[in-house]
Amino acid sequence: xxxxxxxxxxxxxxxxxxxxxxxxxxxxxxxxxxxxxxxxxxxxxxxxxxxxxxxxxxxxxxxxxxxxxxxxxxxxxxxxxxxxxxxxxxxxxxxxxxxxxxxxxxxxxxxxxxxxxxxxxxxxxxxxxxxxxxxxxxxxxxxxxxxxxxxxxxxxxxxxxxxxxxxxxxxxxxxxxxxxxxxxxxxxxxxxxxxxxxxxxxxxxxxxxxxxxxxxxxxxxxxxxxxxxxxxxxxxxxxxxxxxxxxxxxxxxxxxxxxxxxxxxxxxxxxxxxxxxxxxxxxxxxxxxxxxxxxxxxxxxxxxxxxxxxxxxxxxxxxxxxxxxxxxxxxxxxxxxxxxxxxxxxxxxxxxxxxxxxxxxxxxxxxxxxxxxxxxxxxxxxxxxxxxxxxxxxxxxxxxxxxxxxxxxxxxxxxxxxxxxxxxxxxxxxxxxxxxxxxxxxxxxxxxxxxxxxxxxxxxxxxxxxxxxxxxxxxxxxxxxxxxxxxxxxxxxxxxxxxxxxxxxxxxxxxxxxxxxxxxxxxxxxxxxxxxxxxxxxxxxxxxxxxxxxxxxxxxxxxxxxxxxxxxxxxxx
Ligand code: GLC
Numbered sequence: 001x002x003x004x005x006x007x008x009x010x011x012x013x014x015x016x017x018x019x020x021x022x023x024x025x026x027x028x029x030x031x032x033x034x035x036x037x038x039x040x041x042x043x044x045x046x047x048x049x050x051x052x053x054x055x056x057x058x059x060x061x062x063x064x065x066x067x068x069x070x071x072x073x074x075x076x077x078x079x080x081x082x083x084x085x086x087x088x089x090x091x092x093x094x095x096x097x098x099x100x101x102x103x104x105x106x107x108x109x110x111x112x113x114x115x116x117x118x119x120x121x122x123x124x125x126x127x128x129x130x131x132x133x134x135x136x137x138x139x140x141x142x143x144x145x146x147x148x149x150x151x152x153x154x155x156x157x158x159x160x161x162x163x164x165x166x167x168x169x170x171x172x173x174x175x176x177x178x179x180x181x182x183x184x185x186x187x188x189x190x191x192x193x194x195x196x197x198x199x200x201x202x203x204x205x206x207x208x209x210x211x212x213x214x215x216x217x218x219x220x221x222x223x224x225x226x227x228x229x230x231x232x233x234x235x236x237x238x239x240x241x242x243x244x245x246x247x248x249x250x251x252x253x254x255x256x257x258x259x260x261x262x263x264x265x266x267x268x269x270x271x272x273x274x275x276x277x278x279x280x281x282x283x284x285x286x287x288x289x290x291x292x293x294x295x296x297x298x299x300x301x302x303x304x305x306x307x308x309x310x311x312x313x314x315x316x317x318x319x320x321x322x323x324x325x326x327x328x329x330x331x332x333x334x335x336x337x338x339x340x341x342x343x344x345x346x347x348x349x350x351x352x353x354x355x356x357x358x359x360x361x362x363x364x365x366x367x368x369x370x371x372x373x374x375x376x377x378x379x380x381x382x383x384x385x386x387x388x389x390x391x392x393x394x395x396x397x398x399x400x401x402x403x404x405x406x407x408x409x410x411x412x413x414x415x416x417x418x419x420x421x422x423x424x425x426x427x428x429x430x431x432x433x434x435x436x437x438x439x440x441x442x443x444x445x446x447x448x449x450x451x452x453x454x455x456x457x458x459x460x461x462x463x464x465x466x467x468x469x470x471x472x473x474x475x476x477x478x479x480x481x482x483x484x485x486x487x488x489x490x491x492x493x494x495x496x497x498x499x500x501x502x503x504x505x506x507x508x509x510x511x512x513x514x515x516x517x518x519x520x521x522x523x524x525x526x527x528x529x530x531x532x533x534x535x536x537x538x539x540x541x542x543x544x545x546x547x548x549x550x551x552x553x554x555x556x557x558x559x560x561x562x563x564x565x566x567x568x569x570x571x572x573x
Pocket of ligand 1: 080120220221277
């Protein structure tokens with residue numbers, strides 16, 4: 001296939017009087033998410049490190065990234081790969097030193113790239129000195145820093161809540177003769193935000209990183225920090241007799257008071273962005289959370305990534321794929337922040353399977369699928385977030401046994417599926433489709449052993465397709481997914497209609513095509529993407545004006561070819 005048509009720079013399309021409401025640096029950039037453990041290993045340890053990120057800054061600059069969100073790099077027993085933190089102001093020796101971090105921040109800044117840290121404040125590690133003290137007795141100075149409750153009269157857990165990774169959300173502690181709550185793994189005890197000392201300690205840690213010059217924060221699992229006043233059993237939602245802790249505690253009234261204090265004590269007065277991970281916040285609630293009167297710059301909500309599921313995310317409870325459900329979710333989010341606030345657009349992160357498999361369950365050419373999603377990612381209204389390897393079109397892995405999987409939630413979901421009556425083969429197929437390890441295999445740099453990620457033994461095996469899908473090969477191929485990403489990021493950054501233009505969904509009932517327009521002043525951009533592996537008919541005269549970019553070499557006729565994506569710009573009266 002030949003190269004895609006040249007990209008218009010957008011300069012020619014600036015119209016006098018175009019509303020430019022989006023004026024912050026982070027609104028007109030692309031954020032790139034790094035999973036440091038899997039990105040680039042400079043020591044041969046088999047685990048990526050901070051110097052490995054610094055070594056790849058030119059690659060990231062060339063791609064067009066203006067900010068790098070690092071998943072946690074703090075000291076951690078790594079039960080949940082860093083989301084179990086044992087020191088909020090240190091660096092995990094596996095990843096390097098504080099000096100390496102300072103160098104990364106400085107080297108990134110020289111290239112006009114900011115470093116964004118992940119704040120995991122719903123819980124710490126059970127190895128954090130705070131928890132070690134808290135669990136030692138009922139009357140120590142930190143006894144109230146976590147969520148402790150007595151057993152039920154029969155000695156069982158205080159409630160029937162299931163943790164998000166499976167199993168009870170409570171673990172018994174013999175020293176205190178009490179249970180502690182953990183929304184996630186047993187090794188991740190929930191912090192007690194009701195205690196002002198806890199909040200002050202967490203805010204101080206975030207300010208420590210601001211003083212180091214970070215450009216923002218991604219705030220983990222933030223919807224769980226407020227617990228209900230009364231802890232009660234819920235109606236069981238699965239065969240294990242338990243109910244998800246999410247149902248019982250997500251987004252509990254009063255949470256915004258904590259968050260406004262967080263904003264005042266940490267975020268206000270800094271030229272940074274904040275993005276909260278907010279499973280459980282509905283689109284209708286967005287104005288309370290983002291924008292001038294809200295708390296964060298942006299919020300990751302989950303509706304569009306949960307499209308394959310009935311409700312929540314029980315991996316065995318899948319429903320038939322429907323493009324209209326995905327489109328509806330994306331359009332609702334666009335509407336939710338149309339007047340106030342801003343949206344982080346994403347299809348992948350370290351918790352999701354690879355998007356070329358997840359959003360195209362019926363198959364098709366994964367290169368075209370990657371370009372199709374890139375087109376949506378870069379032309380919706382909001383800040384695009386790219387996850388490492390997404391810009392190469394990296395795909396899922398498919399390992400033969402559950403033991404091959406490292407991800408703690410894959411094991412929990414596998415066990416739950418067995419309890420629900422599925423066979424081991426069926427349970428494994430859910431893991432294949434949704435395991436977080438799909439996104440955590442080593443970054444594919446080149447064709448040398450282990451994809452050029454390490455000279456040692458990688459902590460997770462590289463996807464075998466690195467021989468064809470890798471950065472070195474794609475840099476040389478002007479029709480590659482990587483080349484397409486570079487072109488469309490440039491288009492996104494230089495065309496003002498894509499920055500601030502008003503979003504409108506088109507062909508809303510179409511089960512093959514996702515189409516929408518962005519309009520500002522007298523310019524209108526139309527994106528049309530065929531999500532199916534068959535041809536899809538377009539209404540007559542649908543695409544008008546100049547083709548800015550497309551995933552096939554030439555322009556479409558009256559049909560979009562399998563997985564074809566195009567972007568057109570026209571003048572409107
Ligand atoms: C968030 C993180 C995920 C982690 C969990 C617990 O969902 O993205 O990776 O396992 O919180 O911290």
